[in-house]
Amino acid sequence: MTQDTPAADTTRDRVLSTSASLFCRYGYAGVSMRKIAQCCDMKAGSLYYHFASKDQILVEVLNLGIEKVHAAVAAVLRVDASPADRLRGAIAAHLHALLEYSSFTSANVRIFRQVPVPVRDSTLEVRRGYEALWDGFLGELKAGGHLRDDVDIRSFRLMLIGALNATLEWFDPELGDVSELADRYADMLANGIFAERGT
Amino acid sequence: MTQDTPAADTTRDRVLSTSASLFCRYGYAGVSMRKIAQCCDMKAGSLYYHFASKDQILVEVLNLGIEKVHAAVAAVLRVDASPADRLRGAIAAHLHALLEYSSFTSANVRIFRQVPVPVRDSTLEVRRGYEALWDGFLGELKAGGHLRDDVDIRSFRLMLIGALNATLEWFDPELGDVSELADRYADMLANGIFAERGT
DNA sequence: CGTTTTACCTAACGGACGTTAGGCAGGCAT
DNA sequence: ATGCCTGCCTAACGTCCGTTAGGTAAAACG
Numbered sequence: 001m002t003q004d005t006p007a008a009d010t011t012r013d014r015v016l017s018t019s020a021s022l023f024c025r026y027g028y029a030g031v032s033m034r035k036i037a038q039c040c041d042m043k044a045g046s047l048y049y050h051f052a053s054k055d056q057i058l059v060e061v062l063n064l065g066i067e068k069v070h071a072a073v074a075a076v077l078r079v080d081a082s083p084a085d086r087l088r089g090a091i092a093a094h095l096h097a098l099l100e101y102s103s104f105t106s107a108n109v110r111i112f113r114q115v116p117v118p119v120r121d122s123t124l125e126v127r128r129g130y131e132a133l134w135d136g137f138l139g140e141l142k143a144g145g146h147l148r149d150d151v152d153i154r155s156f157r158l159m160l161i162g163a164l165n166a167t168l169e170w171f172d173p174e175l176g177d178v179s180e181l182a183d184r185y186a187d188m189l190a191n192g193i194f195a196e197r198g199t
Numbered sequence: 200m201t202q203d204t205p206a207a208d209t210t211r212d213r214v215l216s217t218s219a220s221l222f223c224r225y226g227y228a229g230v231s232m233r234k235i236a237q238c239c240d241m242k243a244g245s246l247y248y249h250f251a252s253k254d255q256i257l258v259e260v261l262n263l264g265i266e267k268v269h270a271a272v273a274a275v276l277r278v279d280a281s282p283a284d285r286l287r288g289a290i291a292a293h294l295h296a297l298l299e300y301s302s303f304t305s306a307n308v309r310i311f312r313q314v315p316v317p318v319r320d321s322t323l324e325v326r327r328g329y330e331a332l333w334d335g336f337l338g339e340l341k342a343g344g345h346l347r348d349d350v351d352i353r354s355f356r357l358m359l360i361g362a363l364n365a366t367l368e369w370f371d372p373e374l375g376d377v378s379e380l381a382d383r384y385a386d387m388l389a390n391g392i393f394a395e396r397g398t
Numbered sequence: 399c400g401t402t403t404t405a406c407c408t409a410a411c412g413g414a415c416g417t418t419a420g421g422c423a424g425g426c427a428t
Numbered sequence: 429a430t431g432c433c434t435g436c437c438t439a440a441c442g443t444c445c446g447t448t449a450g451g452t453a454a455a456a457c458g
Binding site: 401402403418422424 | 429430431432433434435436437438439440441442443444445446447448449450451452453454455456457458
Binding site: 248 | 404405406407408409
């Protein structure tokens, strides 16, 4: 019944990691302290030695989810490359964080909207930081004349991140290659799917 | 506390409609029979006159969600128009069904992956029918030479529907115009966002 | 008018929930 | 050796869960 994602040496980290995958799969209300504890080979009461409440676990899981994907994308964007390559790389980084590295980012995507409002609000700042990272990058591209003049950056960012996050619903990293997926998405988004461009 | 979406004359329909919006907001496990009943001005036990179990409500909500969006998109695709207009229209139909008409489609998108496996399986067939509707349309476009040869229809359909469904996370139909949103999405997806097409 | 059916109710069942209080074993410093 | 701190445990609290059994008032029907 021990169901954890990657390496997690300390008990506290193991609880967070386990909670993330459970939240991701069963939703916020569908995961009990007893189930989290059971998956960590503990008893429910012991969780309160590390965390004050279920909601505190939740807040930490949600924030870690954004922080991890933020760090991965930011690292890619720091290196110099062509606009197409940077877009490809940033998309690949987001997808790897979402689909492979851990369940924190996927848990955030899945349960963000069904979490109690105070919890959601306390994670908004971290979230906005990630949005700003993308807007900055896309703004650079536009300033450099690499984007169509008539595409709105915010609209595209929302569509892009939405499309990436939605892969969670169907993509299985054991069956497909995340990097290939990223390349396909980057190509379709950058160049469109129509044979000829028109209005 | 009466929280229902649109017109729903019979009690049974009102229960389904109410359940859909509650499931959408709070997740599957986050909605109790007592809360559903309360929002319908009933007592929990009375729900069992209309439905055998919570899971039966869930199955009907999930299936209605797909059936409604399927009907809306199919109606649009029946009329003759240019490829760009048909794509725009189909996207608009999906978005209207998702964001405006009722909570059934949005509930499906939000909770499909956190529902008990038997329930999920019993709604797979309806889901596949909707995917086939899109694949048929996109196949026509490709056969007519309107799509780039190197875009994979299944990949694009997954990206497209994912992007559309993800609007649920941020778009508020009281603040923005769904048809405008559809136009922007259709344009970005059809033509891409880069100033010049490249590899 | 009597009877059946419809659509709801109340009350309760066993169990799971988040959380807390108090205990206990082992490592640490003094 | 003694006492504190860490990290877990058990047991219980009050509440809520899905579901069921049995009742009741009104409408529909013969």
